[in-house]
Amino acid sequence: MMTRIDKKFTELKRQGRAGLVTFITAGDPDYDTSLAILKGLPDAGADIIEIGMPFSDPMADGPAIQASSLRALKAGQTMKKTLSMVREFRVKDDTTPIVLMGYYNPIYVYPVDRFVADAVEAGTDGLIVVDLPPEEDEELRPAAIAAGMNVIRLATPTTDAKRLPAVLSNTSGFVYYVSIAGITGTAAPDIHSVEAHVGWIKGNTSLPIAVGFGVKTEDQVSAFASVAEGVVVGSALVSALAQSLDGDGKATEATKPELLGLVERLSSVLRHPAETVAV
Amino acid sequence: MSTATDTPPQNTYRSGPDEQGHFGLFGGRFVAETLMPLILELEQAYADAQADPSFQAELDALLAHYAGRPSPLYFAERLTEHLGGAKIYFKRDELNHTGSHKINNCLGQIQLARRMGRTRIIAETGAGQHGVAVATVAARFGLPCVIYMGATDIERQRPNVFRMKLLGAEVKAVTSGSGTLKDAMNDALRDWVANVHDTFYIIGTVAGPHPYPAMVRDFQSVIGKETRAQMMEREGRLPDTLVACIGGGSNAMGLFHNFLDDPSVSIYGVEAGGHGIDVDNGHAASMTGGKPGVLHGNRTYLLQDDDGQILEGHSISAGLDYPGVGPEHSWLKDSGRVTYVSVTDKEALVAFQLCTKLEGIIPALEPSHALAHVMKLAPTLPSDNLLVMNMCGRGDKDIFAVAEHLHMEM
Numbered sequence A: 001m002m003t004r005i006d007k008k009f010t011e012l013k014r015q016g017r018a019g020l021v022t023f024i025t026a027g028d029p030d031y032d033t034s035l036a037i038l039k040g041l042p043d044a045g046a047d048i049i050e051i052g053m054p055f056s057d058p059m060a061d062g063p064a065i066q067a068s069s070l071r072a073l074k075a076g077q078t079m080k081k082t083l084s085m086v087r088e089f090r091v092k093d094d095t096t097p098i099v100l101m102g103y104y105n106p107i108y109v110y111p112v113d114r115f116v117a118d119a120v121e122a123g124t125d126g127l128i129v130v131d132l133p134p135e136e137d138e139e140l141r142p143a144a145i146a147a148g149m150n151v152i153r154l155a156t157p158t159t160d161a162k163r164l165p166a167v168l169s170n171t172s173g174f175v176y177y178v179s180i181a182g183i184t185g186t187a188a189p190d191i192h193s194v195e196a197h198v199g200w201i202k203g204n205t206s207l208p209i210a211v212g213f214g215v216k217t218e219d220q221v222s223a224f225a226s227v228a229e230g231v232v233v234g235s236a237l238v239s240a241l242a243q244s245l246d247g248d249g250k251a252t253e254a255t256k257p258e259l260l261g262l263v264e265r266l267s268s269v270l271r272h273p274a275e276t277v278a279v
Numbered sequence B: 001m002s003t004a005t006d007t008p009p010q011n012t013y014r015s016g017p018d019e020q021g022h023f024g025l026f027g028g029r030f031v032a033e034t035l036m037p038l039i040l041e042l043e044q045a046y047a048d049a050q051a052d053p054s055f056q057a058e059l060d061a062l063l064a065h066y067a068g069r070p071s072p073l074y075f076a077e078r079l080t081e082h083l084g085g086a087k088i089y090f091k092r093d094e095l096n097h098t099g100s101h102k103i104n105n106c107l108g109q110i111q112l113a114r115r116m117g118r119t120r121i122i123a124e125t126g127a128g129q130h131g132v133a134v135a136t137v138a139a140r141f142g143l144p145c146v147i148y149m150g151a152t153d154i155e156r157q158r159p160n161v162f163r164m165k166l167l168g169a170e171v172k173a174v175t176s177g178s179g180t181l182k183d184a185m186n187d188a189l190r191d192w193v194a195n196v197h198d199t200f201y202i203i204g205t206v207a208g209p210h211p212y213p214a215m216v217r218d219f220q221s222v223i224g225k226e227t228r229a230q231m232m233e234r235e236g237r238l239p240d241t242l243v244a245c246i247g248g249g250s251n252a253m254g255l256f257h258n259f260l261d262d263p264s265v266s267i268y269g270v271e272a273g274g275h276g277i278d279v280d281n282g283h284a285a286s287m288t289g290g291k292p293g294v295l296h297g298n299r300t301y302l303l304q305d306d307d308g309q310i311l312e313g314h315s316i317s318a319g320l321d322y323p324g325v326g327p328e329h330s331w332l333k334d335s336g337r338v339t340y341v342s343v344t345d346k347e348a349l350v351a352f353q354l355c356t357k358l359e360g361i362i363p364a365l366e367p368s369h370a371l372a373h374v375m376k377l378a379p380t381l382p383s384d385n386l387l388v389m390n391m392c393g394r395g396d397k398d399i400f401a402v403a404e405h406l407h408m409e410m
Ligand SMILES: Cc1ncc(COP(=O)(O)O)c(C=O)c1O
Pocket: B100, B101, B126, B127, B128, B129, B130, B204, B205, B206, B245, B246, B247, B248, B249, B250, B251, B252, B318, B319, B320, B364, B366, B367, B392, B393, B394
């Protein structure tokens, strides 16, 4: 079965460019603003959308995404509301892939079988569950795949030859290469090390690879686009959103345009590489 | 749905965890891929150490000459008389170097860190007892160490913060989340993910991803082993009743584990009931007032809301104020082998004062919880019932907090 993710990467290959994968946290800073941003992402140039399912204890995330998760929860975001955002997005957009990313506990207590059914029904294409390594994902992965979703695993700088087969087995959609040994949005990734690792992973799988975790600037996007099929930008978007808020952490007039403006700039690097070089 | 919901019928409670680190439904390795290779390496290194007699010999020497083990098994005569029931013994782990049971585990883990060639130590701490014990062993072996401690806890455990600094540790105030133990653990895990090449994370309780729950239990099991031998010597038989407080559950597992397969021994774990189990988010009793979930690398009973968001909980004791509990306890609860109860802040304060006045021992607020349950339980038991309570920490660190709660001038 071809998922929206598979179709998207086929299309990107045809266009001869890497895709921009954008991450936002569902419900940050509030449901309506977050939904409006979500709806605007494809036109701004997002090829694939990752939606963070907020969690109180985001262990693999740096300060920017921690804060965004807490803002969303404070504004009343729940898993049900996150799924309803996906559903509302799908009313007008039936092609842009949506990947839900987060931690296992909110899925576990939902519980798993109902979450899988509701996520698929809402129009979700893929799942990334950060704290569910291959050793533990048997209780979610087969059900999610059977229901038609891709389950995307993380490969990291610490993934060695012994582990890579386990990481790549029974996975689909794409492989998410975490570009730094660290938490989201902190250290700057080293392009040479990323290139070497991605090259090595490519030798072991035919799946597309998206690189993320420390990507902030247009230069980084352009550099990673030359080694991978997708470039993920998360903390940079979430930080831009945070900066647009008022003193009470509420959305302002500037919130949506600033965020989408940043996405436009980042995506134009991938769509018009020649022009960027010329500038 | 779950991989191991049903535990096979068994004739031992001491064989867990399985190879994947599961205690029935609980435990496991729910960590980001970045940490997985490290956790597997740690598991291997710990297995190698266990197979190497010199590792245990070195640890035994440190426990004897540095920590001061064995700790006495003390007959609390006046308390026994006062409560009029079971014969009450205290396992005096508060007499260890640094004032609590935490040193038992820290000596074990730092030996392992050294074997693995790690050069930097990190840890989380709540009450600061684990932080002090880590800072102590790091000083003893000349390794730099960083202790993550919630900003809220730093306020209520000032003396321990100062001790850690004196010992040369860097104390990092954690402001993320609610600034308590769970957030300190998050930040320690984040540090570890970012410094995987040289850093050893000394977790302070029987929680975290496999192999920590089993490894910390093993290092703490010296408590139960000694208790068995001491009781045999004193009374010529096993104890009838064991009582210990539960934060993450390390002092309790340390006392209980040796006795799990002795059906004549009744075992009680005492959780922090805070303002009361019925008060929303007003307690830290994960087993008596929570439900199974996944946090900090393992599946266990957790304080959480209907959406799976972790709650802060509350306890007068910073050392018990943790929304989870070690997975082996969750399994022992569901299997019915151990009875878990809770006592409130108020009951713990009463016990704290009683012990101080009757026995001349100022207990930490954590074992004061165990003692509060002993106060309820002992009078219901016959006078030949041998009860052992783990006096796992001394109360020096708590005198400021207690003075405030009792509205006393210092
Ligand atoms: C004296 C003392 N007892 C108990 C605890 C709780 O931990 P555990 O349940 O792992 O023994 C602490 C934690 O800081 C402590 O300091």
